[in-house]
Amino acid sequence: MRELLPVLDGWLMSSPRVALATVISTWGSTPRPAGSHMIVNRDGSFAGSVSGGCVEGAVVEAGLQVIRDEVPRMLQYGVADETAWEVGLACGGEIRVWLEPLERDDLLDTLREHLLANEDVTILTVLDGPRMGERAVVTTFVSETSTPEVESDLRDLANAVRGRALAQLCAMGDSSVFVRNYPPPRRLIIIGAVHIATPLVTLAHTLGYIVTIVDARSAFATRERFPDADALLVAWPDDALAKLRPDTSTAVVVLTHDAKFDEPAIAGALRSDAGYIGAIGSLATATDRARRLRTRGFSSDDVDRVHSPIGLDLGSVTPEEIALSILAEIVGTHRSNPVTVTAHADGAL
Amino acid sequence: MRELLPVLDGWLMSSPRVALATVISTWGSTPRPAGSHMIVNRDGSFAGSVSGGCVEGAVVEAGLQVIRDEVPRMLQYGVADETAWEVGLACGGEIRVWLEPLERDDLLDTLREHLLANEDVTILTVLDGPRMGERAVVTTFVSETSTPEVESDLRDLANAVRGRALAQLCAMGDSSVFVRNYPPPRRLIIIGAVHIATPLVTLAHTLGYIVTIVDARSAFATRERFPDADALLVAWPDDALAKLRPDTSTAVVVLTHDAKFDEPAIAGALRSDAGYIGAIGSLATATDRARRLRTRGFSSDDVDRVHSPIGLDLGSVTPEEIALSILAEIVGTHRSNPVTVTAHADGAL
Numbered sequence: 001m002r003e004l005l006p007v008l009d010g011w012l013m014s015s016p017r018v019a020l021a022t023v024i025s026t027w028g029s030t031p032r033p034a035g036s037h038m039i040v041n042r043d044g045s046f047a048g049s050v051s052g053g054c055v056e057g058a059v060v061e062a063g064l065q066v067i068r069d070e071v072p073r074m075l076q077y078g079v080a081d082e083t084a085w086e087v088g089l090a091c092g093g094e095i096r097v098w099l100e101p102l103e104r105d106d107l108l109d110t111l112r113e114h115l116l117a118n119e120d121v122t123i124l125t126v127l128d129g130p131r132m133g134e135r136a137v138v139t140t141f142v143s144e145t146s147t148p149e150v151e152s153d154l155r156d157l158a159n160a161v162r163g164r165a166l167a168q169l170c171a172m173g174d175s176s177v178f179v180r181n182y183p184p185p186r187r188l189i190i191i192g193a194v195h196i197a198t199p200l201v202t203l204a205h206t207l208g209y210i211v212t213i214v215d216a217r218s219a220f221a222t223r224e225r226f227p228d229a230d231a232l233l234v235a236w237p238d239d240a241l242a243k244l245r246p247d248t249s250t251a252v253v254v255l256t257h258d259a260k261f262d263e264p265a266i267a268g269a270l271r272s273d274a275g276y277i278g279a280i281g282s283l284a285t286a287t288d289r290a291r292r293l294r295t296r297g298f299s300s301d302d303v304d305r306v307h308s309p310i311g312l313d314l315g316s317v318t319p320e321e322i323a324l325s326i327l328a329e330i331v332g333t334h335r336s337n338p339v340t341v342t343a344h345a346d347g348a349l
Numbered sequence: 350m351r352e353l354l355p356v357l358d359g360w361l362m363s364s365p366r367v368a369l370a371t372v373i374s375t376w377g378s379t380p381r382p383a384g385s386h387m388i389v390n391r392d393g394s395f396a397g398s399v400s401g402g403c404v405e406g407a408v409v410e411a412g413l414q415v416i417r418d419e420v421p422r423m424l425q426y427g428v429a430d431e432t433a434w435e436v437g438l439a440c441g442g443e444i445r446v447w448l449e450p451l452e453r454d455d456l457l458d459t460l461r462e463h464l465l466a467n468e469d470v471t472i473l474t475v476l477d478g479p480r481m482g483e484r485a486v487v488t489t490f491v492s493e494t495s496t497p498e499v500e501s502d503l504r505d506l507a508n509a510v511r512g513r514a515l516a517q518l519c520a521m522g523d524s525s526v527f528v529r530n531y532p533p534p535r536r537l538i539i540i541g542a543v544h545i546a547t548p549l550v551t552l553a554h555t556l557g558y559i560v561t562i563v564d565a566r567s568a569f570a571t572r573e574r575f576p577d578a579d580a581l582l583v584a585w586p587d588d589a590l591a592k593l594r595p596d597t598s599t600a601v602v603v604l605t606h607d608a609k610f611d612e613p614a615i616a617g618a619l620r621s622d623a624g625y626i627g628a629i630g631s632l633a634t635a636t637d638r639a640r641r642l643r644t645r646g647f648s649s650d651d652v653d654r655v656h657s658p659i660g661l662d663l664g665s666v667t668p669e670e671i672a673l674s675i676l677a678e679i680v681g682t683h684r685s686n687p688v689t690v691t692a693h694a695d696g697a698l
Contacts, residue, residue, distance in 0.1 A: 033544060033668065165666060195382060202555045206548050207669045312661070314677060315684030317514060319382065320556045328663060328677040335664030 002115050007047045008039055015042050017103040019063035023050050024178050027094040035167025035180050042067050050097050062099055072100035072133045114139040118184045122158035129175035184249050185210050191237045191265040192255035193220035200323035201229050214240040237265030246274035251330040254279040270302050276333045278310035351464050356396045357388055364391050366452040368412035372399050373527050376443040384516025384529050391416050399446050411448055421449035421482045463488040467533045471507035478524035533598050534559050540586045540614040541604035542569035549672035550578050563589040586614030595623035600679040603628040619651050625682045627656035
């Protein structure tokens with residue numbers, strides 16, 4: 001949804017209303033997962049994808065109808081036809097797509113504001129029953145529903161799904177509610193523009209991380225060496241971390257292998273809310289460093305936040321394998337500690 | 350070395366001799382790891398890299414000298430100068446680079462032949478002492494040394510390093526021997542051109558895997574969906590595996606989530622030497638499938654080769670995270686089961 005916002009806002013400058021299509025459920029080998037979005041404009045143009053090409057044409061037709069009559073509806077498609085299954089297999093695939101009108105209103109404004117602020121945002125949509133079509137946007141700080149009351153049952157659903165799935169079909173009484181969570185982009189801060197950082201940037205990008213590389217040595221943190229990093233900072237680690245303010249969705253990885261850099265880096269990370277802190281080094285280095293950190297006033301609980309030796313023990317040999325073991329540890333830490341913020345109503349609601 | 354061979358062979362068409370530079374050891378944050386190669390031609394052109402730019406100029410000068418006098422030598426560079434350390438840090442980095450002449454001979458022919466056949470190849474170089482400059486190439490099937498005797502002590506060193514490090518400085522009596530292993534490119538065969546395959550291709554490429562995607566459905570295994578796959582095969586899984594012949598360096602990942610495809614795929618993989626076999630599916634699916642495989646005549650040991658549910662348990666939610674957990678499991682399996690082939694002498698040596 002974040003990536004569709006610019007197109008959506010452009011369309012809504014001239015169209016009073018567009019149609020939003022969302023994959024609700026899939027069965028079999030359908031190419032796009034539940035929660036995938038596509039938007040349809042009144043001239044038949046569309047952006048995003050619900051099936052990788054199989055049913056987009058039909059969704060556009062139905063979307064134009066929704067733009068006209070403003071009635072949300074569920075579409076169901078089998079993709080067992082000959083286009084999709086040229087070898088004539090019988091197993092098939094099936095998707096259900098929810099189509100609904102979308103226009104400039106408070107709900108969309110709330111959604112846009114919090115998505116663009118890179119906050120954790122959940123949209124809930126009632127798919128059937130007396131409240132069919134009702135929607136709610138729940139973020140860490142604000143709830144906005146298409147009916148004026150703050151619906152605590154919807155907020156409870158949002159909290160139940162957040163951090164566990166990106167999209168889930170839930171029951172609420174006799175109704176079905178589709179819960180779609182948009183977590184904030186996760187950040188990775190790499191202290192030390194060393195060679196392990198190169199594959200780590202590439203791997204982390206594939207997982208959607210926004211990657212910042214920090215090194216005090218300007219000859220190391222260069223665009224030539226890291227063309228794909230989202231940001232390069234030539235700065236001392238503690239200054240950089242004070243500026244970057246790692247939060248619970250941020251991993252800080254210290255690769256400098258040099259006490260002059262890595263101890264200020266770890267100290268800076270420990271003073272933040274970083275969801276993951278890891279530092280390269282042997283067990284002996286890690287033990288020695290832990291002792292020095294305690295001498296500097298950090299508690300044992302603080303020191304225990306530092307994963308060192310860094311990375312899952314895969315027996316990694318190459319820099320690429322070490323980078324993989326680090327990212328696997330970051331994801332494992334993130335997923336076993338899902339962010340469990342509690343949505344609460346804004347006074348104005 | 351594999352990637353330098355075309356350039357090397359081109360140069361040796363017209364030059365009787367070139368110089369090979371190899372990073373032997375590094376200290377501090379040097380940008381290229383031990384084992385990195387650079388070759389220098391008699392006209393001063395070079396390919397490859399030993400330091401990411403810091404000392405290449407000096408290595409070219411020394412390489413021209415080696416081409417003239419045919420005497421191997423060790424170079425040592427500190428990279429604590431102001432070019433590399435613009436913020437004036439004192440910690441520094443240091444590399445040692447071995448320079449040696451390389452010409453068309455039996456040793457190079459053996460090396461080329463086995464590298465191009467994607468075999469596991471080790472080069473050993475004696476760096477000092479009375480045998481300084483002596484070299485040996487050890488592969489699974491052949492040993493070739495620059496002296497006519499088969500040096501069993503060199504072969505023992507090669508076997509000790511293989512699968513544990515790509516480059517290692519070892520002691521042999523009073524001499525130092527540099528051992529450089531070139532493992533065969535690892536292969537990943539993905540059965541099922543489903544959406545998890547997309548990030549898995551990207552991640553596996555970063556780790557140097559050659560990736561083949563197999564799907565019986567021509568609409569799934571397309572270049573549009575997998576522009577980066579090294580090969581796409583529209584074929585039934587068992588036919589494809591019979592053709593691809595997975596070896597101990599090959600991982601087979603079954604993602605179809607459909608018994609019609611995944612059981613023939615797993616059966617085909619079990620009949621091969623595949624170093625890793627994994628299949629997607631819940632614990633219930635895995636248990637049920639294991640029962641059916643035993644009914645088909647596979648032993649419990651066979652069935653135990655299949656990692657299912659697939660992937661390390663990171664708590665993965667997104668397709669990208671699932672792909673990461675699969676690749677981490679593949680690497681962990683590979684590294685805890687290093688290939689321990691035994692080099693043996695060819696009769697002709």
